[in-house]
Amino acid sequence: MPALSMCRFSKGLFAAGAALAALLWLVGGAAAHALLLKSQPEAGATLVQSPLRVIAWFSQELDTSLSTLHVVNGDGQQVDNGDGGVDLNDPDHASLVVTLPMALPDGLYTVQWTATSAEDGDTTSGQFSFVVGQVTPAHNSPQTIWTGWLVSALTIIGAGLLLVVIFMAWERTRTSRAS
Structure with a gap:
């Protein structure tokens, strides 16, 4: 040449x-950010009865001391049992779980999460809603919806x-x- x-x-x-x-x-x-993959109950779900817990699964292992999960009612008051955090029964430590009182009253509930990556300490946060009983659900957080599309x-x-x-x-x- x-x-x-x-x-x-x-x-x-x-x-x-x-x-x-x-x-x-x-x-x-x-990819270094822990992204919300799915949840139970699903975002926007309408449930006949109150769930006993909320679980949110993420794309990577979470830092157990910095990742949180809370559920608030329509007035913004926390209604979970205060035990939200990384699910230590998940061998991958890639999910958050919080328990709820036996029976939440009918209404709109918002799940607020903060997920800190165990890999590099990067933090993401967001929220999604679900309804117990007959109430019109609010829209999901734009961050929850568009984050996956942005990466793609x-x-x-x-x-x-x-x-x-x-x-x-x-x-x-x-x-x-x-x-």
Whole structure:
């Protein structure tokens, strides 16, 4: 390969490597957060009777001393038994659990959570609601809904940029070989 072509190839390879590093940084940063995967009761659920506990599952292991789970009523008063935290019966320590009194009155309840990653200490928080009895439910927290979409969108954008950079580097080397 002539020196000029090798130089262009090296620049293209460097650009592709930089794009890959940026993609890994974006995805790695997003993946470092403990994201809410599901809950019981589910967000927005309408229940005939009061649940005995609320469980929230997350995408990674949680810090047992910093992660919390609370349930409040429509007036913002805490109604759980005050024992919310990482479920120590979960071998992955990736869920939060809180117990509730035997029978909550009919109404709207909001679950508030704070999840601190055991991997790197990053903290996320959010909330979701459920209804006991016949009450119109409130909408879920926008953070709970869009966080997963944001991670997916950033991953797709990063992958697209990486493909563009790789194609440009390949095109440059192909063009320089033809000259």
